[in-house]
Amino acid sequence: GENVEQHPSTLSVQEGDSAVIKCTYSDSASNYFPWYKQELGKRPQLIIDIRSNVGEKKDQRIAVTLNKTAKHFSLHITETQPEDSAVYFCAASTSGTASKLTFGTGTRLQVTL
């Protein structure tokens, strides 16, 4: 089955700096890659996703890049703010949809003042 590895497990950045979280996947058939944000004590929520026919996608301060050849994808957050502090999960699916997601182990991002 699919295996998704996520790094780093913790990340501390100063407010205003950029943060990058990286994930690799094992199944070359994977074609849908969402990112979820989970604030402390709350449910995971989708923040951005990308499909295998696209190399990059942006939404304001958040961007995701995908390298199918290397089987890795990354989340980039620019101009970080304290409210970006949370745990971020990457995931992958071979179905082209949000069904049957395999999640990474999560990255705890701390944005310090």
Add this chain to the structure above:
Amino acid sequence: NAGVTQTPKFQVLKTGQSMTLQCAQDMNHNSMYWYRQDPGMGLRLIYYSASEGTTDKGEVPNGYNVSRLNKREFSLRLESAAPSQTSVYFCASIRLAGPYEQYFGPGTRLTVT
């Protein structure tokens, strides 16, 4: 529109006791999922139901059973709880078509002593 709801929010069980976690969604979604979340392990799929009347095992099904009672409800049962089942349990649902996103419930924090 409540989205995805879960009951109870917290539960403490003794080893060997049984209980059922309830999940309901009012978004007319077809697919529903049960995950467990453990520190450093991300979200792991226990069982899922692609549509009413069907259920399938996920990555970690041992010790659990599920029932897709109708399109709205998907319950998770622990027949004989073990300390290894101490975790936070999330239910999620998605449509089979349209914008794809797994909507998560608020979670159930279960402790087995």
